Each structure stands twice: as structure tokens, then as C-alpha cells.
Amino acid sequence: MAQAFDGKLEKLDHFRWKIPQTYKPGMRVPGLIYASESLLPGILNDKALEQVANVAFLPGIVKYSLAMPDIHWGYGFSIGGVAATDPDNGGVISPGGVGYDINCGVRLVRSDLMLDDLKPRLETLVNSLFNNVPSGVGSSGDIRASAKDEEEIFLKGAMWAVKKGYGVKEDLEFTEDKGAIEGADPSKVSKRAYERGKDQSGTLGSGNHFLEIQVIDEIYDEKKADAFGLFKGQVTMMIHSGSRGLGYQICDDYVKSMVGCLDRYKISVPDRQLACAPVNSPEGRAYLGGMKCAANYAWTNRQCLMHLTRGVFEKVFNKSWSALGLRLVYDVAHNIAKMEKHKVEGKEKLLCVHRKGATRAFPPGHVDLPEQYKQAGQPVIIPGDMGTVSYVLAGAPGAMQETFGSTCHGAGRCLSRSSAIKACHGRQIDKELFNKSGIIIRAKTRGTLAEEAPEAYKDVNEVVDVVHGAGLSVKVARMRPLGVIKG
Amino acid sequence: MKPFELIEHTADVGIKVRGSTLTELFENAARGMFCVIAGEGYKAQGSKVEKKIEIYKNRDNYEEILVSWLSELLYIFNREKIYFNDFRILSLNDSGLKAEASGINIDLYQSNIYTEIKAVTFHNLKIEEDVDGFSCTIIFDV
Numbered sequence: 001m002a003q004a005f006d007g008k009l010e011k012l013d014h015f016r017w018k019i020p021q022t023y024k025p026g027m028r029v030p031g032l033i034y035a036s037e038s039l040l041p042g043i044l045n046d047k048a049l050e051q052v053a054n055v056a057f058l059p060g061i062v063k064y065s066l067a068m069p070d071i072h073w074g075y076g077f078s079i080g081g082v083a084a085t086d087p088d089n090g091g092v093i094s095p096g097g098v099g100y101d102i103n104c105g106v107r108l109v110r111s112d113l114m115l116d117d118l119k120p121r122l123e124t125l126v127n128s129l130f131n132n133v134p135s136g137v138g139s140s141g142d143i144r145a146s147a148k149d150e151e152e153i154f155l156k157g158a159m160w161a162v163k164k165g166y167g168v169k170e171d172l173e174f175t176e177d178k179g180a181i182e183g184a185d186p187s188k189v190s191k192r193a194y195e196r197g198k199d200q201s202g203t204l205g206s207g208n209h210f211l212e213i214q215v216i217d218e219i220y221d222e223k224k225a226d227a228f229g230l231f232k233g234q235v236t237m238m239i240h241s242g243s244r245g246l247g248y249q250i251c252d253d254y255v256k257s258m259v260g261c262l263d264r265y266k267i268s269v270p271d272r273q274l275a276c277a278p279v280n281s282p283e284g285r286a287y288l289g290g291m292k293c294a295a296n297y298a299w300t301n302r303q304c305l306m307h308l309t310r311g312v313f314e315k316v317f318n319k320s321w322s323a324l325g326l327r328l329v330y331d332v333a334h335n336i337a338k339m340e341k342h343k344v345e346g347k348e349k350l351l352c353v354h355r356k357g358a359t360r361a362f363p364p365g366h367v368d369l370p371e372q373y374k375q376a377g378q379p380v381i382i383p384g385d386m387g388t389v390s391y392v393l394a395g396a397p398g399a400m401q402e403t404f405g406s407t408c409h410g411a412g413r414c415l416s417r418s419s420a421i422k423a424c425h426g427r428q429i430d431k432e433l434f435n436k437s438g439i440i441i442r443a444k445t446r447g448t449l450a451e452e453a454p455e456a457y458k459d460v461n462e463v464v465d466v467v468h469g470a471g472l473s474v475k476v477a478r479m480r481p482l483g484v485i486k487g
Numbered sequence: 488m489k490p491f492e493l494i495e496h497t498a499d500v501g502i503k504v505r506g507s508t509l510t511e512l513f514e515n516a517a518r519g520m521f522c523v524i525a526g527e528g529y530k531a532q533g534s535k536v537e538k539k540i541e542i543y544k545n546r547d548n549y550e551e552i553l554v555s556w557l558s559e560l561l562y563i564f565n566r567e568k569i570y571f572n573d574f575r576i577l578s579l580n581d582s583g584l585k586a587e588a589s590g591i592n593i594d595l596y597q598s599n600i601y602t603e604i605k606a607v608t609f610h611n612l613k614i615e616e617d618v619d620g621f622s623c624t625i626i627f628d629v
Contacts, residue, residue: 046497073497075610075626100605100628192562245565248605248628252558259551259609272550272609416495417629447602 005049009033009040015470019053019065026268027056032064034408036466039069042414042458046071048078054270055083059278060091062344062351066403068358069466070412070458074099076273079357080412084342084404086351087279092267094276095254095287097354098337102251102291103298104209104242105333106381107175108392109306110228112325113235113317115215118482123440125213125316126483130442133211133308133485134203143304150197150297154186157296158303166307173370175331176360179299181338185289189246190253193290197246197297204241204305204487208452211309212238212383214390214479224394224476227376228329236479237326238390239305240383242335243298250294254287279339279352288337295336302331329392330379334359334409342404353404361395361407361473380473384411384460386441386452386484387433391464391475398471407473411460417451424450443486452486488619491519500602500629507620509549510576513556513584516625517574520557520607523627524564526600531570531591538563538571538590543583550612550623552584557607557625560588568594604629 007023012032017040019031031052035043043049048071055077056065062084071080076096085091118125143166145153153160158179161167172178204211214236219225230236243250258275261267261283267276277283306328310321317324337354344351362368362378369378377394384390388411399405415423429449430441443449468475490511494501502519506512525531540563542555560571571590578585595601605628614623 048497075499075608075628079498096608196565252606255606255609256551256555256558271611273611275609413497416497417500418493418495445601447600 004047005044005053015466019049021056024053026270027053028058029056029061029064031056031067033067033071034466034470034472035069036462039458039462039466043071047073048080051076051078052081054274055081055097057269058083058085058092058094058274058276059267060085060087060089062086066406068406068408069463070357070408070410072413074356076271077354077356080408081356082354082358082403082406084351084353085279086344086349088349091279091352092276093279093284093287093337093352094274094354095251095258095291096273096275097356098251098291099335099356100248100251101242101335102247102294103333104335105298105302105331106238106240106383107302107306107331108329108379108381109237109239109309109326110230110329111235111237114233115235118213118235121316122213122483125312126440126442126485128312128316129211129309130485132312133305145198147194147198150194151186153297153300154184154189154293155296156180158299161300161303161307167303171303171306171328174328175299175303176333179303179331180296181292183289184292184296186293188286188290189250189293193246193249193253196249197244200244200246200301203244203301204485209241209487210386211305211485212386212390212481213483214238214481216477217389217480218478220475220477221394224376224474227373228379228392228476229327230329230392230477237309238381238383238479239302239309241298241302241305243294244301246297247294250290254290258283258287291337295333298333299331330381332359332381340405342400351404353406355406357409358406359409360405361393361399362405363395363397363400366395379476380407382408382410382460382464385454385457386481386486387437387439387454388460390479390481391460392477392479393464393467393473394476396471396473399473403472407467408463411457411463413456414458415456420453420456421447421450423455424453429453439481440483441486442484448486490515491522493523494624496626499626501624501626503622503624505620505622509621510579512614512621512623513553513576513579514574516553516557517560517571517588519625520560520604520627521571524602524604525570525595529600531572531593533591533593536569536590536592538569538588540586540588541583549581549614550609552579553614553623554607554609554612556584556586561604561607568592570595602629
């Protein structure tokens with residue numbers, strides 16, 4: 001059974017806590033946790049900190065094993081974990097450091113609609129989205145991809161969808177890595193993975209995946225909000241989904257094969273789920289090639305979901321999506337490993353950055369940002385729970401200095417699914433949220449509603465205050481949910 | 488001694504499994520996994536299907552065989568829509584296992600009781616032996 005953390009955290013300042021390298025023999029670097037005094041008791045109660053210490057065992061890990069304030073107990077890595085390894089120094093890549101839902105991520109679409117324009121049609125819109133966007137476990141989509149298409153999706157990502165007419169070129173500009181990461185290798189995807197990915201493009205999935213209609217109720221930084229096309233009272237739409245069965249299978253295949261690498265490369269880690277191989281080994285390269293296929297598939301999936309959603313808006317409002325101003329603000333990955341250039345002790349190095357429940361947060365001026373966002377920094381999309389609020393942040397210089405260009409990814413769970421179901425026993429979460437806040441919720445199953453109830457999550461406001469206060473990313477806008485579709 | 492019970496995990500789902508023999512442990516782990524998928528007390532109705540499952544591992548490691556066994560059942564469940572409810576391990580040793588599993592052909596995706604398991608993880612998985620037999624805790628990514 002997983003151990004709870006039984007060491008002592010060193011408080012560095014209001015937002016930073018250190019797990020000393022001496023906590024466990026075998027740690028190659030200390031742990032660094034971003035949290036406030038008020039979030040800390042919840043974090044200590046969980047088993048996540050032990051996982052932060054375990055990640056510090058990875059060969060070639062640079063500076064720290066990092067944890068964002070939305071940290072909670074995962075498997076292998078904690079959720080909310082960031083670790084960068086240096087391939088020139090034996091650095092490894094770990095499929096568990098990305099997770100099964102490879103390139104699970106979020107995209108935010110803005111509109112020209114104001115709350116009053118939406119209100120009379122909100123229920124129609126939510127019902128229509130629920131009926132027209134395939135959700136639920138293992139659901140198959142209307143957007144069909146042949147085996148040949150699937151290979152093209154692996155290589156070209158969201159560009160495939162745009163070529164098919166499911167969006168426009170401009171959408172790619174506003175997607176992390178333009179919706180396709182280079183170096184995908186379809187030959188590294190197993191037959192089983194191919195099979196599972198075949199008919200799930202354009203499907204939402206289940207669990208914490210969702211589609212949400214929101215209204216911006218607070219702007220914190222007018223200039224950045226303006227650059228992102230956001231303003232108070234505006235209707236926005238958020239999509240949270242990933243690579244579905246394809247990603248699960250690719251991760252599963254490589255965790256199993258990399259368990260064997262631990263002996264082969266004489267790597268010692270305290271948990272087999274941290275199975276890994278040197279980035280520059282045949283096994284490491286094979287995983288990267290396969291993982292990138294799933295990442296590109298996930299961007300295609302979110303692009304297809306956005307296309308379906310735009311179509312529903314067009315029908316409900318009887319206007320084209322471009323006339324409604326349904327422009328993609330940005331799409332971020334929050335389960336991924338990337339080869340990125342970062343400064344280590346004054347020298348630029350190419351590192352393998354694992355983000356397991358963490359978001360890239362590149363600051364103003366970064367070369368990878370679209371021209372329109374060069375001054376504002378990268379939009380960071382932070383979904384909260386379905387009853388509270390979500391945020392748009394912007395990447396800040398602190399992230400490059402401390403966290404390999406990373407920040408938090410959401411509210412982070414604080415209750416297990418079974419505790420959430422117990423806490424919600426006999427309650428109707430959808431009715432409660434409608435009566436309290438007027439939020440219209442449609443879900444495939446009542447179980448999902450209870451598991452995803454607002455009390456199962458930390459307070460996203462507190463989480464965001466920590467990354468803002470620590471200078472990893474800055475607050476730009478806050479959105480309140482109006483309608484939610486759950487898988 | 489309960490064959491399996493659900494345990495608390497913040498993000499995912501876990502089961503604590505016991506068995507008087509290793510074979511029983513493997514069978515109970517499979518029962519536990521399908522209990523996570525469809526809930527306790529679920530009775531599937533439909534046509535019965537039999538499957539033969541063989542796992543080969545050239546490593547002296549029962550944890551890896553256990554994860555492969557459960558992953559294989561999960562794969563067949565996803566691909567062929569079979570809800571397994573009966574498991575018979577025919578042989579189990581450090582080079583693999585042979586088993587038969589039977590279940591009902593049913594598409595649980597459309598039902599509202601279904602929990603999706605993305606994968607069977609190795610997270611802190613260790614098969615332990617004591618006077619009562621064998622036990623382990625398995626975490627599923629859901």
C-alpha cells in the first residue's frame with residue numbers, strides 16, 4: 001500500500017515548501033511544492049508528497065521534483081507533478097509521468113455573445129450539445145476516420161481535421177504546438193492501440209471530461225484579456241478531453257515494456273509505476289514516437305469536438321460560427337512529455353519535461369507563442385469544478401525560472417470518488433446546482449455527477465492564487481459555468 | 488476474509504485483494520476489477536461467452552503476470568463487450584498463466600452503471616504472503 005509522507009516540509013516562503021533531498025536515500029534532487037498554508041493540510045493528508053519524493057529518484061532529473069498546488073495522489077507520479085530530465089546526463093522518460101490519457105487537455109473558445117443573448121436559449125443549447133456531441137465511455141463519434149486517416153492523424157494532428165473541413169487554419173495557430181508535435185512515429189503504436197483509437201475521434205469520453213458553457217464574470221488584466229479577445233459578460237465555451245482509448249493503450253503498452261528496462265538500465269525507483277528508460281535509448285525513443293501519435297490524436301479530437309460544438313451554436317442561433325465570433329482562444333495539453341529548451345545554471349539545455357496534470361505556461365516573448373500573444377504570454381486554461389469557476393491565466397517569467405515553463409492544471413481532487421459518492425448519497429447534484437446557481441447540467445450517468453460534485457475538488461480560487469502569487473502565471477479572467485455536459 | 492474490497496484513492500480506484508492461494512488471488516483480483524466496472528451485485532443477462540487466456544512472461548515476477556492478466560481481460564471487455572463474471576486459473580507459475588474466463592455479451596457502455604477503467608497500474612503493487620495466504624492492493628486509473 002502507498003505510504004503517507006512522514007517527513008518534514010521546509011517552508012521557503014508563502015507559496016513554496018521543500019522536501020529535503022535527505023528525506024529518502026536515493027532522491028537525486030529535493031522536492032518543491034507550491035502551496036498556501038490553507039491548502040497544505042489537505043495535501044499532507046493525501047499520499048501525493050511521497051510520490052513527489054519518489055519522482056526525485058528518476059535518473060537525470062534536474063533541479064527539483066516539482067508539485068503544483070492542485071497536487072493529489074495519482075499512481076507513480078502525483079497528479080500536478082512536473083519533472084524535467086537531462087538526456088545528456090542519463091535523463092529518463094517515464095510513461096507514468098505522462099499518464100494514460102496522453103495529452104488530456106483543455107481548449108477555450110470565445111464568442112461575441114453576451115450573457116443576455118444566451119439566456120433565453122441556454123437550455124436549448126445545452127440539450128442540443130448533449131444530443132449532438134458524443135460523450136460517455138467508449139462512445140463512438142460521427143466523425144469517422146479510416147485506418148489510413150488514423151495514421152495521418154498521428155502524423156499531422158489537428159491539421160487533419162482542418163483539411164477535412166472541421167475547422168480553419170487559424171485554429172491551429174492557437175493550439176499548443178499548432179496541434180501536432182513533430183516526431184510522431186506510427187510504427188511505434190501497437191495494433192491494439194490503433195484498434196482502440198479507430199472510431200473515437202470527436203468523442204468527449206467520461207469521468208472528468210466535459211464541455212462547458214460559461215460567462216466571464218471577472219477580468220484581472222485588461223491588456224492581456226484584450227489580447228486574448230476576452231471581456232466581462234462574454235460567453236465562452238470550454239472543452240476538456242484527451243486521447244481516449246488510444247492513449248490508454250499506448251501508455252499501458254510502454255509501462256509494461258519499461259518495467260523490463262529498470263533492470264536492463266540498472267535504474268532504481270521505489271514504485272514500478274515509475275518505470276522508465278533513458279530518453280536516448282531505443283525504448284525511450286520508441287515511447288516518445290508513440291506518445292506523440294496519441295498527443296496529435298488528442299488535439300485532433302478536441303478540434304473535432306470544437307467543430308461539432310460550433311455546428312450546434314450555428315443551429316441554435318441561426319448564424320454562422322464566425323458571425324458568432326466562436327474563435328479558439330487557446331488549447332493546452334496537461335498530460336504530456338516535451339523536449340524543450342530551458343536554462344540550467346546559466347546554460348541552455350534540451351530537457352525532457354514531464355507534465356502530469358500540469359500546464360505549459362510560456363511567458364511573454366517566448367518564441368513558441370503565436371504573434372498575437374507575444375506580448376501577453378501563453379494563455380493557460382484552468383478548469384474548476386462544475387459548480388465554481390474556471391480561469392484563464394497567462395504564462396509568466398517565474399515559470400521559466402523555476403518550473404520549466406509549467407503551472408497548475410485545475411482545481412485538483414480532494415475527495416476520492418467513493419467518498420464523493422457517499423457525500424452525495426440521496427442528493428441530486430444537478431438540481432442542487434440549478435437551484436443554487438442556475439447551472440444546467442446534463443450527464444450520462446448520475447454516478448459521474450456525484451463523483452464530480454464540487455466538494456470533491458479543492459477550491460480552484462486558492463489554487464490559482466498560489467500560482468499567481470508565486471509568479472508562475474498571472475490571472476487574466478474568471479469564468480462562471482452556465483451549462484455543463486458530462487460524459 | 489473478504490475476497491476483495493474497494494479502497495479509497497483520491498483520483499482513482501483501488502481494490503485490496505486476498506486469496507488463500509496465488510491462483511485464488513488472481514481470480515479474486517479479476518472479480519474485483521469487474522466489480523469496479525459495474526458495481527457490486529450487478530447481474531448481467533444475455534448470452535454466455537467463454538474465453539481462453541494465456542499470458543507468457545519470461546520474468547520471475549507475479550506482479551507483472553497479475554497486471555497482464557487483468558489488462559488482458561480489460562482489453563477483451565473493451566473490444567468484444569464481454570462482462571466477465573467467472574474465472575478459472577488452470578495453471579500459474581513464474582513464466583505465465585493459462586486461464587478460462589466466461590461472461591455475458593453485453594454493451595455496458597450504454598448503461599448508466601458503468602465506470603470506465605483506463606488501465607491497471609503497477610502503483611506500489613506488491614503481492615504479500617502471510618499465514619492466511621496472499622494479498623495485494625491494485626490501483627486502477629479511472
